[in-house]
Amino acid sequence: MHEFVVSALRRFPSELAALYATIPSAYAAWAPPSWEGIPSEKFTAIEQICHVRDIEIDGYQLRLRRLLEEDNPLLVSIDSERVARERGYPDAPVEQIFETFREAPERTARTIAGLTDSQWQRRGVFEGYGPVTVTGLVHYLCSHDQQHLAGLHWLLGKMASEAKAAKLSSVIPAQAGIQAPPLCKDALDSRLRGKDGF
Numbered sequence: 001m002h003e004f005v006v007s008a009l010r011r012f013p014s015e016l017a018a019l020y021a022t023i024p025s026a027y028a029a030w031a032p033p034s035w036e037g038i039p040s041e042k043f044t045a046i047e048q049i050c051h052v053r054d055i056e057i058d059g060y061q062l063r064l065r066r067l068l069e070e071d072n073p074l075l076v077s078i079d080s081e082r083v084a085r086e087r088g089y090p091d092a093p094v095e096q097i098f099e100t101f102r103e104a105p106e107r108t109a110r111t112i113a114g115l116t117d118s119q120w121q122r123r124g125v126f127e128g129y130g131p132v133t134v135t136g137l138v139h140y141l142c143s144h145d146q147q148h149l150a151g152l153h154w155l156l157g158k159m160a161s162e163a164k165a166a167k168l169s170s171v172i173p174a175q176a177g178i179q180a181p182p183l184c185k186d187a188l189d190s191r192l193r194g195k196d197g198f
């Protein structure tokens with residue numbers, strides 16, 4: 001079981017990068033008209049990857065160290081929306097985000113790969129979750145990773161639906177010389193050229 005979660009952590013950066021690469025650059029900070037149904041926090045695509053980076057480094061890596069070094073520590077939750085505002089997520093350079101994040105899960109994986117059976121059972125209290133062991137915390141981290149892959153997939157679905165709606169509603173106005181809606185114009189232009197970015 002431990003080998004499985006170590007492998008999952010090591011795979012995640014490439015899975016995240018591959019999925020993010022399918023998002024048109026014009027849509028990096030795009031927000032849908034409604035967030036209803038999103039399986040993650042209400043973050044745009046660029047905010048999703050910034051959040052994943054910061055929660056891994058400032059959240060789970062710190063919690064893991066405290067569980068291993070302290071007796072029954074209280075592991076605090078992070079106000080993700082406040083962090084997003086303070087760190088300017090929408091303006092973050094994508095290459096730098098992935099460069100920083102690519103190393104983080106590998107550090108986590110190396111730490112947990114060398115744990116003894118007794119270390120896996122060390123306990124603390126995770127704010128919002130209750131009592132937690134090292135094993136439980138690592139599963140929560142893997143769950144968080146998958147949650148944000150799902151969030152990006154959800155955003156891609158919304159983007160595709162918006163672009164399709166824009167195409168249907170804008171073809172006739174465009175032929176009449178009316179400008180397409182600014183939000184979807186780039187995606188619409190690429191779709192009409194047969195280069196669907198979604």
